Amino acid sequence: MANGPISVQVAWLPKTSRIIQQLWVIPREELSSVQKLKKILISPPEISYSDIQYILNYIQPENFFDFRHNHQFESKIAGIVGMPYVLSAQSGTAALHLALKVLGVKTGDTVLCQSMTFVASANPILYERANPVFIDSEPETLNMDPELLEKAIQELFKKGIKPAAIIYVHTFGTPGNADEVMRIGRQYGIPIIEDAAEALGSYYDNTPAGNFGDISVFSFNINKIISTGGGGALCSKNKKYVEKARFLANQAKEQRQHYEHCELGYNYQLNPFAAILGKAQLPKLKHRAEKKRELHRFYFDLFKNLKNIKLIGESHKSRSNFWVNAVIFENYDTYNSMVSLFEAFGVEVKPLWKPMHMQPLYKSYMHYLNGVSENAYRLGLFLPSGSSMTKAQRDQIEYIIKKL
Ligand SMILES: Cc1ncc(COP(=O)(O)O)c(C=O)c1O
CATH class of the missing domain: 3.40.640.10 (Type I PLP-dependent aspartate aminotransferase-like (Major domain))
Structure with a gap:
Protein backbone atom coordinates (compact mmCIF):
# COMPACT_ATOMS: atom_id res chain seq x y z
CA MET A 1 0.00 0.00 0.00
CA ALA A 2 2.86 2.40 0.86
CA ASN A 3 3.91 2.52 -2.80
CA GLY A 4 0.42 2.24 -4.18
CA PRO A 5 -1.47 4.91 -6.04
CA ILE A 6 -3.30 7.75 -4.28
CA SER A 7 -6.99 8.31 -3.71
CA VAL A 8 -8.21 11.79 -2.86
CA GLN A 9 -11.30 12.66 -0.86
CA VAL A 10 -12.70 16.06 -1.69
CA ALA A 11 -15.37 16.72 0.92
CA TRP A 12 -17.51 18.99 -1.25
CA LEU A 13 -17.56 16.81 -4.36
CA PRO A 14 -20.22 14.13 -4.79
CA LYS A 15 -18.87 10.78 -3.49
CA THR A 16 -19.63 9.14 -6.82
CA SER A 17 -17.19 11.43 -8.63
CA ARG A 18 -15.47 9.45 -11.37
CA ILE A 19 -12.14 11.08 -10.71
CA ILE A 20 -11.69 9.18 -7.45
CA GLN A 21 -11.27 6.08 -9.62
CA GLN A 22 -9.17 7.92 -12.15
CA LEU A 23 -6.72 8.99 -9.44
CA TRP A 24 -5.95 5.40 -8.58
CA VAL A 25 -3.77 5.34 -11.67
CA ILE A 26 -1.54 8.18 -10.45
CA PRO A 27 1.55 6.57 -8.95
CA ARG A 28 2.50 7.71 -5.47
CA GLU A 29 6.06 8.72 -6.60
CA GLU A 30 4.62 11.03 -9.23
CA LEU A 31 2.60 12.85 -6.59
CA SER A 32 5.33 13.03 -4.00
CA SER A 33 7.78 14.72 -6.40
CA VAL A 34 5.41 17.61 -7.01
CA GLN A 35 4.13 17.69 -3.45
CA LYS A 36 7.57 18.85 -2.37
CA LEU A 37 6.64 22.24 -3.78
CA LYS A 38 4.80 24.68 -1.51
CA LYS A 39 1.00 24.62 -1.79
CA ILE A 40 -0.02 26.86 -4.69
CA LEU A 41 -2.57 29.38 -3.44
CA ILE A 42 -5.28 31.17 -5.40
CA SER A 43 -4.39 34.63 -4.23
CA PRO A 44 -1.36 34.53 -1.94
CA PRO A 45 -0.31 37.54 0.12
CA GLU A 46 2.50 39.41 -1.57
CA ILE A 47 4.50 41.24 1.06
CA SER A 48 8.13 41.26 -0.03
CA LYS A 284 4.84 47.63 -7.49
CA LEU A 285 1.31 47.85 -8.87
CA LYS A 286 2.23 48.11 -12.57
CA HIS A 287 4.71 45.26 -12.41
CA ARG A 288 2.28 43.01 -10.52
CA ALA A 289 -0.56 43.77 -12.94
CA GLU A 290 1.79 42.90 -15.85
CA LYS A 291 2.80 39.61 -14.18
CA LYS A 292 -0.84 38.76 -13.61
CA ARG A 293 -1.66 39.52 -17.24
CA GLU A 294 1.18 37.26 -18.29
CA LEU A 295 -0.24 34.51 -16.05
CA HIS A 296 -3.63 35.01 -17.69
CA ARG A 297 -2.00 34.50 -21.11
CA PHE A 298 -0.42 31.30 -19.79
CA TYR A 299 -3.87 30.02 -18.78
CA PHE A 300 -5.33 31.20 -22.07
CA ASP A 301 -2.79 29.10 -23.99
CA LEU A 302 -3.41 26.10 -21.74
CA PHE A 303 -7.18 26.19 -22.11
CA LYS A 304 -7.60 27.42 -25.67
CA ASN A 305 -7.92 23.93 -27.13
CA LEU A 306 -10.10 22.52 -24.35
CA LYS A 307 -13.59 23.03 -25.74
CA ASN A 308 -15.47 22.31 -22.52
CA ILE A 309 -13.62 24.86 -20.35
CA LYS A 310 -14.03 28.63 -20.64
CA LEU A 311 -11.48 30.99 -19.14
CA ILE A 312 -13.11 34.28 -18.07
CA GLY A 313 -11.44 37.11 -19.99
CA GLU A 314 -11.84 40.84 -20.60
CA SER A 315 -14.50 42.88 -22.36
CA HIS A 316 -13.40 44.60 -25.59
CA LYS A 317 -12.82 47.92 -23.78
CA SER A 318 -11.22 46.62 -20.60
CA ARG A 319 -7.65 45.93 -19.61
CA SER A 320 -7.75 43.81 -16.48
CA ASN A 321 -5.26 43.45 -13.66
CA PHE A 322 -6.48 39.81 -13.64
CA TRP A 323 -6.51 39.88 -9.86
CA VAL A 324 -7.81 36.34 -10.03
CA ASN A 325 -8.39 33.96 -12.95
CA ALA A 326 -11.54 31.89 -13.19
CA VAL A 327 -12.76 29.05 -15.40
CA ILE A 328 -16.24 27.71 -16.08
CA PHE A 329 -16.71 24.09 -17.15
CA GLU A 330 -19.34 22.70 -19.45
CA ASN A 331 -19.91 19.60 -17.35
CA TYR A 332 -19.31 18.13 -13.93
CA ASP A 333 -16.95 15.39 -15.11
CA THR A 334 -14.17 17.78 -16.09
CA TYR A 335 -14.98 20.04 -13.12
CA ASN A 336 -14.64 17.13 -10.70
CA SER A 337 -11.44 15.97 -12.40
CA MET A 338 -9.87 19.39 -12.02
CA VAL A 339 -10.89 19.70 -8.34
CA SER A 340 -9.56 16.26 -7.47
CA LEU A 341 -6.31 16.70 -9.38
CA PHE A 342 -5.67 20.13 -7.85
CA GLU A 343 -6.32 18.73 -4.37
CA ALA A 344 -4.01 15.78 -5.01
CA PHE A 345 -1.19 17.95 -6.30
CA GLY A 346 -1.35 20.57 -3.55
CA VAL A 347 -3.04 23.33 -5.52
CA GLU A 348 -5.68 25.38 -3.74
CA VAL A 349 -9.07 25.08 -5.38
CA LYS A 350 -12.33 26.88 -4.65
CA PRO A 351 -15.68 27.30 -6.40
CA LEU A 352 -16.51 30.78 -7.68
CA TRP A 353 -18.60 32.93 -5.37
CA LYS A 354 -22.01 31.64 -4.50
CA PRO A 355 -24.25 34.46 -5.77
CA MET A 356 -25.96 36.61 -3.17
CA HIS A 357 -29.48 35.60 -4.27
CA MET A 358 -28.60 31.97 -3.37
CA GLN A 359 -27.15 32.82 0.05
CA PRO A 360 -29.31 31.93 3.07
CA LEU A 361 -28.77 35.50 4.34
CA TYR A 362 -30.03 37.10 1.13
CA LYS A 363 -32.29 34.69 -0.74
CA SER A 364 -35.51 36.34 0.46
CA TYR A 365 -34.57 39.67 -1.19
CA MET A 366 -35.72 40.62 -4.67
CA HIS A 367 -33.52 39.48 -7.56
CA TYR A 368 -33.35 39.69 -11.35
CA LEU A 369 -31.80 36.57 -12.83
CA ASN A 370 -30.64 35.14 -16.15
CA GLY A 371 -28.90 31.97 -14.92
CA VAL A 372 -25.35 33.22 -15.55
CA SER A 373 -24.19 33.56 -11.94
CA GLU A 374 -25.78 30.29 -10.83
CA ASN A 375 -24.08 28.43 -13.64
CA ALA A 376 -20.75 30.14 -12.87
CA TYR A 377 -21.06 29.14 -9.22
CA ARG A 378 -22.02 25.53 -9.94
CA LEU A 379 -19.42 24.92 -12.65
CA GLY A 380 -16.74 27.55 -12.01
CA LEU A 381 -13.43 27.46 -10.19
CA PHE A 382 -10.84 30.04 -9.18
CA LEU A 383 -7.32 29.37 -10.45
CA PRO A 384 -4.05 30.19 -8.66
CA SER A 385 -3.30 33.76 -9.66
CA GLY A 386 -0.45 35.14 -7.54
CA SER A 387 1.90 37.47 -9.40
CA SER A 388 4.77 35.76 -7.59
CA MET A 389 4.01 32.32 -9.01
CA THR A 390 7.27 30.51 -9.80
CA LYS A 391 8.19 28.67 -13.00
CA ALA A 392 8.09 25.36 -11.08
CA GLN A 393 4.55 26.12 -9.88
CA ARG A 394 3.42 27.00 -13.40
CA ASP A 395 4.94 23.78 -14.67
CA GLN A 396 3.02 21.89 -12.02
CA ILE A 397 -0.25 23.51 -13.05
CA GLU A 398 0.45 22.87 -16.72
CA TYR A 399 1.20 19.25 -15.94
CA ILE A 400 -2.12 18.88 -14.11
CA ILE A 401 -4.21 20.62 -16.75
CA LYS A 402 -2.68 18.46 -19.48
CA LYS A 403 -4.04 15.44 -17.60
CA LEU A 404 -7.62 16.66 -18.08
C1 LIG B 1 -15.79 42.70 -4.57
C2 LIG B 1 -15.35 42.98 -3.16
N1 LIG B 1 -15.96 43.97 -2.48
C3 LIG B 1 -15.59 44.30 -1.25
C4 LIG B 1 -14.57 43.63 -0.61
C5 LIG B 1 -14.26 43.99 0.80
O1 LIG B 1 -12.96 44.40 1.03
P1 LIG B 1 -12.28 44.15 2.45
O2 LIG B 1 -11.94 42.71 2.55
O3 LIG B 1 -11.07 45.03 2.41
O4 LIG B 1 -13.24 44.57 3.51
C6 LIG B 1 -13.90 42.59 -1.27
C7 LIG B 1 -12.78 41.84 -0.74
O5 LIG B 1 -12.39 41.44 0.19
C8 LIG B 1 -14.31 42.25 -2.58
O6 LIG B 1 -13.71 41.25 -3.24
Missing part, protein backbone atom coordinates in the same frame (compact mmCIF):
# COMPACT_ATOMS: atom_id res chain seq x y z
CA TYR A 49 11.42 41.67 1.78
CA SER A 50 11.77 45.18 0.32
CA ASP A 51 8.41 46.11 1.89
CA ILE A 52 9.70 44.98 5.27
CA GLN A 53 12.90 47.00 4.72
CA TYR A 54 10.79 50.05 3.90
CA ILE A 55 8.68 49.61 7.04
CA LEU A 56 11.76 49.15 9.21
CA ASN A 57 12.78 52.72 8.35
CA TYR A 58 9.63 53.89 10.10
CA ILE A 59 9.75 51.88 13.32
CA GLN A 60 9.60 54.88 15.62
CA PRO A 61 6.78 55.50 18.12
CA GLU A 62 5.52 58.68 16.46
CA ASN A 63 4.80 56.88 13.19
CA PHE A 64 2.16 54.71 14.81
CA PHE A 65 -0.16 57.72 15.07
CA ASP A 66 1.11 60.01 12.32
CA PHE A 67 -1.76 60.37 9.86
CA ARG A 68 0.50 62.15 7.36
CA HIS A 69 1.32 58.62 6.16
CA ASN A 70 -2.36 58.14 5.39
CA HIS A 71 -2.47 61.43 3.48
CA GLN A 72 0.59 60.48 1.43
CA PHE A 73 -0.90 57.05 0.70
CA GLU A 74 -4.19 58.71 -0.27
CA SER A 75 -2.55 61.13 -2.70
CA LYS A 76 -0.72 58.25 -4.38
CA ILE A 77 -4.03 56.41 -4.82
CA ALA A 78 -5.60 59.62 -6.15
CA GLY A 79 -2.82 59.78 -8.75
CA ILE A 80 -3.33 56.18 -9.87
CA VAL A 81 -7.13 56.29 -10.02
CA GLY A 82 -7.48 59.88 -11.22
CA MET A 83 -9.93 60.71 -8.43
CA PRO A 84 -8.91 63.92 -6.63
CA TYR A 85 -10.32 63.05 -3.21
CA VAL A 86 -9.45 59.86 -1.35
CA LEU A 87 -9.96 58.54 2.17
CA SER A 88 -7.95 55.54 3.35
CA ALA A 89 -10.12 53.24 5.46
CA GLN A 90 -9.82 50.23 7.70
CA SER A 91 -11.19 47.90 4.99
CA GLY A 92 -12.98 47.87 1.67
CA THR A 93 -16.13 46.89 3.55
CA ALA A 94 -15.82 49.95 5.80
CA ALA A 95 -15.32 52.12 2.70
CA LEU A 96 -18.48 50.64 1.11
CA HIS A 97 -20.43 51.28 4.29
CA LEU A 98 -19.21 54.89 4.34
CA ALA A 99 -20.18 55.25 0.67
CA LEU A 100 -23.78 54.30 1.49
CA LYS A 101 -23.81 56.65 4.50
CA VAL A 102 -22.46 59.54 2.43
CA LEU A 103 -25.12 58.97 -0.24
CA GLY A 104 -27.76 59.13 2.49
CA VAL A 105 -28.95 55.51 2.19
CA LYS A 106 -31.32 54.83 5.08
CA THR A 107 -33.73 52.27 6.52
CA GLY A 108 -36.16 50.95 3.92
CA ASP A 109 -34.27 52.31 0.88
CA THR A 110 -33.60 50.06 -2.09
CA VAL A 111 -30.03 49.46 -3.26
CA LEU A 112 -29.24 47.57 -6.47
CA CYS A 113 -26.26 45.24 -6.13
CA GLN A 114 -24.52 42.68 -8.29
CA SER A 115 -25.40 39.15 -7.19
CA MET A 116 -22.14 37.51 -8.33
CA THR A 117 -19.83 39.09 -5.80
CA PHE A 118 -18.12 38.61 -2.49
CA VAL A 119 -20.56 39.13 0.38
CA ALA A 120 -18.81 42.35 1.48
CA SER A 121 -20.37 44.21 -1.48
CA ALA A 122 -23.86 43.55 -0.10
CA ASN A 123 -23.48 43.51 3.69
CA PRO A 124 -23.25 47.30 4.16
CA ILE A 125 -26.76 47.53 2.61
CA LEU A 126 -28.06 45.53 5.56
CA TYR A 127 -25.94 47.52 8.03
CA GLU A 128 -28.17 50.46 7.03
CA ARG A 129 -31.35 48.34 7.11
CA ALA A 130 -31.90 49.06 3.43
CA ASN A 131 -33.18 46.41 0.98
CA PRO A 132 -30.83 44.93 -1.60
CA VAL A 133 -32.14 43.99 -5.04
CA PHE A 134 -29.72 41.59 -6.71
CA ILE A 135 -28.86 41.73 -10.41
CA ASP A 136 -27.37 38.82 -12.32
CA SER A 137 -24.26 38.97 -14.54
CA GLU A 138 -23.45 39.09 -18.22
CA PRO A 139 -21.59 35.96 -19.36
CA GLU A 140 -18.42 37.54 -20.76
CA THR A 141 -16.89 39.06 -17.60
CA LEU A 142 -19.53 38.16 -14.96
CA ASN A 143 -20.01 41.88 -14.23
CA MET A 144 -23.54 43.16 -13.63
CA ASP A 145 -25.78 42.67 -16.68
CA PRO A 146 -26.82 46.21 -17.77
CA GLU A 147 -30.00 44.95 -19.48
CA LEU A 148 -31.23 43.30 -16.30
CA LEU A 149 -30.22 46.37 -14.31
CA GLU A 150 -32.34 48.62 -16.50
CA LYS A 151 -35.28 46.20 -16.38
CA ALA A 152 -35.09 46.15 -12.55
CA ILE A 153 -35.01 49.95 -12.37
CA GLN A 154 -37.98 50.33 -14.72
CA GLU A 155 -40.04 47.83 -12.72
CA LEU A 156 -39.10 49.48 -9.43
CA PHE A 157 -40.01 52.92 -10.83
CA LYS A 158 -43.42 51.53 -11.85
CA LYS A 159 -43.95 50.55 -8.20
CA GLY A 160 -42.98 54.07 -7.13
CA ILE A 161 -39.57 53.00 -5.82
CA LYS A 162 -36.46 54.96 -6.79
CA PRO A 163 -33.33 53.01 -5.84
CA ALA A 164 -30.91 54.98 -3.65
CA ALA A 165 -27.73 53.55 -5.22
CA ILE A 166 -26.24 50.96 -7.57
CA ILE A 167 -23.28 48.88 -6.35
CA TYR A 168 -21.38 47.85 -9.47
CA VAL A 169 -18.48 45.38 -9.01
CA HIS A 170 -15.50 44.83 -11.33
CA THR A 171 -15.68 41.06 -11.01
CA PHE A 172 -12.30 39.40 -10.36
CA GLY A 173 -10.66 42.75 -11.17
CA THR A 174 -12.10 43.09 -14.68
CA PRO A 175 -14.37 46.00 -15.65
CA GLY A 176 -17.25 44.80 -17.85
CA ASN A 177 -19.58 47.16 -19.65
CA ALA A 178 -18.98 50.22 -17.46
CA ASP A 179 -20.24 52.70 -20.13
CA GLU A 180 -23.66 51.17 -20.12
CA VAL A 181 -23.95 50.94 -16.33
CA MET A 182 -22.89 54.61 -16.01
CA ARG A 183 -25.38 55.61 -18.72
CA ILE A 184 -28.19 53.86 -16.80
CA GLY A 185 -27.16 55.51 -13.50
CA ARG A 186 -27.19 58.94 -15.17
CA GLN A 187 -30.44 58.38 -17.08
CA TYR A 188 -32.41 57.36 -13.98
CA GLY A 189 -30.60 59.69 -11.58
CA ILE A 190 -29.23 56.89 -9.39
CA PRO A 191 -25.74 57.30 -7.90
CA ILE A 192 -23.21 54.59 -8.62
CA ILE A 193 -20.85 53.06 -6.09
CA GLU A 194 -18.08 51.41 -8.07
CA ASP A 195 -16.88 48.43 -6.06
CA ALA A 196 -13.36 48.32 -7.47
CA ALA A 197 -12.11 46.35 -4.43
CA GLU A 198 -10.30 43.91 -6.73
CA ALA A 199 -9.55 46.21 -9.64
CA LEU A 200 -6.68 48.52 -8.67
CA GLY A 201 -4.50 48.74 -11.78
CA SER A 202 -7.29 47.76 -14.21
CA TYR A 203 -8.60 50.03 -16.98
CA TYR A 204 -11.78 50.52 -18.93
CA ASP A 205 -11.55 52.47 -22.18
CA ASN A 206 -8.06 53.66 -21.10
CA THR A 207 -9.49 55.11 -17.87
CA PRO A 208 -8.50 53.59 -14.52
CA ALA A 209 -11.06 51.40 -12.78
CA GLY A 210 -12.38 53.36 -9.82
CA ASN A 211 -12.66 56.56 -11.87
CA PHE A 212 -16.27 56.11 -13.02
CA GLY A 213 -18.61 55.98 -10.06
CA ASP A 214 -19.96 58.82 -7.95
CA ILE A 215 -17.92 57.04 -5.32
CA SER A 216 -15.46 54.20 -5.83
CA VAL A 217 -14.06 51.78 -3.31
CA PHE A 218 -10.86 49.69 -3.15
CA SER A 219 -9.67 46.92 -0.84
CA PHE A 220 -6.11 46.43 0.38
CA ASN A 221 -6.91 43.16 2.08
CA ILE A 222 -4.10 40.64 2.38
CA ASN A 223 -5.19 38.77 -0.79
CA LYS A 224 -5.35 41.87 -3.02
CA ILE A 225 -2.87 43.05 -5.67
CA ILE A 226 -1.70 45.76 -3.24
CA SER A 227 -2.10 45.10 0.44
CA THR A 228 -1.82 47.06 3.65
CA GLY A 229 -2.40 43.85 5.61
CA GLY A 230 -6.03 44.97 5.79
CA GLY A 231 -7.38 48.25 4.50
CA GLY A 232 -9.45 50.06 1.94
CA ALA A 233 -10.07 53.38 0.24
CA LEU A 234 -13.03 55.53 -0.74
CA CYS A 235 -12.52 57.83 -3.73
CA SER A 236 -14.62 60.53 -5.35
CA LYS A 237 -14.54 63.62 -7.54
CA ASN A 238 -16.93 65.16 -5.03
CA LYS A 239 -14.94 66.73 -2.20
CA LYS A 240 -17.97 66.87 0.10
CA TYR A 241 -18.49 63.10 -0.10
CA VAL A 242 -14.92 62.37 0.98
CA GLU A 243 -14.95 65.03 3.71
CA LYS A 244 -18.16 63.54 5.10
CA ALA A 245 -16.71 60.01 4.92
CA ARG A 246 -13.58 61.20 6.77
CA PHE A 247 -15.73 62.76 9.48
CA LEU A 248 -17.83 59.59 9.93
CA ALA A 249 -14.73 57.36 9.88
CA ASN A 250 -13.32 59.29 12.82
CA GLN A 251 -16.27 58.72 15.21
CA ALA A 252 -18.11 61.80 13.80
CA LYS A 253 -16.04 63.94 16.15
CA GLU A 254 -17.09 67.60 15.86
CA GLN A 255 -14.37 70.22 15.61
CA ARG A 256 -14.51 71.42 19.21
CA GLN A 257 -12.05 71.51 22.06
CA HIS A 258 -14.05 68.90 23.97
CA TYR A 259 -15.49 65.62 22.64
CA GLU A 260 -18.74 66.53 20.91
CA HIS A 261 -20.78 64.10 18.77
CA CYS A 262 -24.02 65.03 16.99
CA GLU A 263 -24.07 62.05 14.59
CA LEU A 264 -23.39 58.34 14.78
CA GLY A 265 -19.78 57.75 13.74
CA TYR A 266 -17.44 54.80 13.21
CA ASN A 267 -13.86 53.87 13.89
CA TYR A 268 -13.04 53.25 10.24
CA GLN A 269 -9.73 55.08 9.72
CA LEU A 270 -6.74 53.17 8.37
CA ASN A 271 -3.97 52.66 10.90
CA PRO A 272 -0.96 54.83 9.82
CA PHE A 273 1.37 51.86 9.95
CA ALA A 274 -0.79 50.07 7.43
CA ALA A 275 -0.59 53.21 5.28
CA ILE A 276 3.23 52.95 5.39
CA LEU A 277 3.00 49.39 4.06
CA GLY A 278 0.63 50.68 1.37
CA LYS A 279 3.18 53.34 0.35
CA ALA A 280 5.82 50.62 0.05
CA GLN A 281 3.55 48.45 -2.09
CA LEU A 282 1.99 50.94 -4.52
CA PRO A 283 5.08 51.38 -6.74
